[in-house]
Amino acid sequence: MRLLLRSQRRFLQHAPWSALTALLGVALGVASIVAVHLISASVERSLAEAQPRHLAGLSHLVSGPGLDAETYFRWRAAWRGADGGAATPVTAMVPLLEGRVRMAGRFALLVGADWLTAPAPAPAAADGAWSVPLPVIAGDALLAGAALGLEPQRPVTVNGRTLSVAGSVGDPQAEVLLADIGLAAELLGSTDDALSQVGLAVRDPWARWRQALDRLMPGISAGLPAAQALPLTALLPGVDADRKWQAVPVAAQRPNAAFARSVLFNLGALGTLALVVAWFLIYQVAVIWLRRQAAVFARLHALGVSRGELRMAFLGILTGLGVLATALGIAIGWPLAGALVRLATQGLPDAAPPLVLDGWLLLKAAGSGLGVCMVGAVAAFARASAPDGWRPTTGWRRLWPMLPGLLVIVGIGVDSSGVTGAFAAIAGLCLLALAAVPPLLAGLRRLSMRAGGPWLLRLALRDVVWYPRVLGVALAALALAVATGIGIGLMVDSFRLDFSRMLTARLAGDLYVSELGDDFQAVERWLGAQPEVRSLRAAGTERVLVSGVAVDLGYAHFDALESARYGHAGALAADQVLLSEGLARQLDVGRGGRISVDGARLKVAGTFPGYGEAVGRALVDAAALPALGRTLRYDRLTVIAGSSAAAGPAPLGALEERLLAVFPGVRVASPQAVRAQSLAIFDRTFAITRALTLLALAVAAVGIYNALTALRLQQAPTLALLHAQGLSRAEAWQIGVLRCAVVGGAAVLVAWPLGVAMAWTLCAVVNPRSFGWTVPLALPAAGWAVPLLLGLATALLAGMLPAPRERGAMHEAA
């Protein structure tokens, strides 16, 4: 054993470059795991904190005509009467009352809740972010949505009563006031004990699985089945059976919750991909490290050292390498994650949540760095004793490609398999593509034996295909990373294109004036008298419930021009409604179907994209509102300018200035500003996604470098022979470059179709299932060419980096 240890020490001394690249390879793998985990956890916390505070911890909402305090207390008594509540799946029951109030001359949504009955905060927000201040519980103060711009501890007048603002709530887009239910009832003038909704927290049978999965990769559990709509009697047996109350999932009420869930799952899936690529890389390090020591081990074996002792020595040195690399990887991964999060959140008013290096993450990093090193060492040692070359599949091995095929068919074909099914299909596509790598190399091998052309190219080609075991894993990892880049890139580009089109159609006005509140009529009169203004379009919104789902009912004069903004041809009749795509999917209704609003039946005239909407939207003509028993309360105006006024680099700038001088409280935005802001938010949303893709590519690049280095070492005797035959240094360099080009070419050959298939699945399957909207797949060259070029460049760069010049290793290899 001493001889073995000495030989290992001497190998390290003589091959410092090999040791360093192996160390860096594993460290980078661990770093990517740490960074991805931290980023995902950070995003998960951000999304959790952005949830409406009054819905935190709730899974279902019950609403309907006749819902009042008496009903709530009856349900509560039935719940508590069932073994203290434990005999039912319900764990919390909260009465909610909401309505619109006038606040500082504008309208806002007021939500009252009995905060004492609300469920415990989610673990993700266990830092106290959910705390509700005592004055709010006592009904003396309010919490205000950040979008309202109210300063904490400052008084605010709501429906004529002056109250203080105890703090702000997380969601920066929420124009909502939160209050105790008693105060809300008072402010809303509710005297009949009516309730808007009763929130329920229903025990999640998947809770443990979610926790376990999220420990593995934060956010990935969002792919597990979501809460389903349930009859109340399924939760509280025998209660109000004749009323057929339905408990609707909170996610259905809040499309942004579904959006958050899907973003998390997307991140989780990407993170898992990075994890797998990193494991590949670490394993490959073990394979290559062993290959570099093959000659040493062969001589030691010839000297009488048993294979078991050699295996132990190899395992020992890889374990040491794993310990060092894990520590290094954690040290690199933390700042790397911080930099990526800063990149994605730059310019945002709120700081990103702090990155927490918890015990589980350290265990995961150690398991990946150290564990995979050890397992990889054993596997690589076993593999080294097997004959080289690709073996044709036999027996059950013939069947395994059927599994990914089955995943693809079921995942895409069965709609009810949800987001999990869609990502399973993508995983199946990846496995199919990876399964294609060995036969591809084998095919190239046959081709190389028959192919003509320059002998340097043939030599480079044979270098690659003759040793599939050296390059197979790295090639697969690179192909996977490039394909992911293509898939994500095409999906994001397609989405952005569609989003941009929607903005163009929607932003048909020349100036948008909102937050008018009590000043609406005065502003309308003032604007109508301005010379630049050709016409004005007024709009308002009411919160309604449709089949138990909260809906923002927008209204305006829907003539053909207004309807065209939402992709509908012709004016909207008084009995017609347009639904956002997500809401239509949620209500399971399409064009020609009917929905019931406040007891009136409306015909669905069409759907429109509603990307990222916080609440499902329905649009009706203003003439429909009286029929619904509601009063028109316009709160925003769209200005249509005369043709001369709208021209120029700063259209209507002067009008905007004059308007703000007269009405300083209103909010004015130009279509250009809205468009720029919307696209900036869009780009920021996907910045992390792109960053994770690049990270996977960087990890794959190290893998390719290691693999090419091993190949070069393996080819050293051949090169020495060729040098002796007169091969010039330039020709040797050409062989190296061509070899890299062949590797890169093989990777992109696999990656391109896989990437396009991924993009299609993301656009046509994942998006409708997770967000409720479809995105037409576009194939802009930049979307697929950039990842391909990056993949090729990665291979070329890895090949051009200096090869190790280690006398021991080279000598041994030779």
Next chain:
Amino acid sequence: MRRRELLAAGVAAPLAGWSGAAAAAAPLRLDQVLGSDDGAGFARAEGPRPFDFPADHGPHPAFRSEWWYLTASLQGDDGAEFGLQFTLFRQALRPVPAEPGPWDATQIYLGHLAVTDVGAGRHRHWERLVRGHPRLAGVTAAPFRAWIDGWSLTAAGPGLERMLLQASGDGVEVGVTFDPVKPLVLQGEDGFSRKGPGQASYYYTLPRLAAGGSLRLGSRTHTVGGTGWLDREWSTSVLSDAQEGWDWFSLQLDDGVDVMAFRLRRRDGVRDVHDHGMWVAADGTATRLDAADYTLRPLRRWRDDTGTAWPVAWQVSVSGPAGPVVWRVEAALDDQRMDTLLTYWEGLVRVFDEAGARIGSGYLELTGYG
């Protein structure tokens, strides 16, 4: 006295960080939450007052904190030993408004239910936190009824006669009646219980209640009987900065004697002169115990999973009306910690004489540890 005054006074503080926060946040310690005495606008216990029953069995909303505290040592018909605790705290978030609406949140109620199954070595507890509301939580004096979110303590007779406790938790259902065996005892100076230079409460006790009924644990229902203890207390005061917690004993001996004693733990380690207790003879004669009349000395500590060491075995030395006695008081189970909004230890104890013979049972409460 009862430390529960301090416990209840502390309810408001965790509410500030509210709502199930205990499930996620670090346990709260009383001395951390009772750091200030902001009782502006509330009535205060400033001296002895005449008690008016049954009205005083009901709530005193002019005071900030109040509780109805029931404990019992029970035996099953098969000899199994159980402990039972039901507590209802009332906490006023602000002085009573002139015209409270139906959803008024001025009064908050916190309920604790705990069952100790000695044979199974298990202590289980549940918690309810709701606003005062006729359908959620409240207390009426005549007839007496205290209720919170499905749990209730209801008197069938006048005053506190024939009280029935009905409560259930996960796999546990309690249906036990309590009937006073001894007359009501006013603690401290005729019911005025002083705890510090500016802290005091109104405090009375029903020291011995005959208990009987049923206790379902899982699928098994036990017929139980035993002895209960009810404390009533209200105040606006809280712990002074010099105090970090208290250790409180209610001991019921087999010979009919009942003893209450507590010690306020000062940060400087000095015995607090406000400590007091009460010796209630078998015939109901009550004798006040001053700090000099008894000592409470911890003998053994149990360390919980957070590392907090709770003194669960004590030597209690009392110079009572019948002369000096020394008892050993030992927890029936070490782990009877209440992991609730406020973390404290409350559990069934056994009383042994100097010869080691068991002579009674009781309840012990420990706060301000950890």
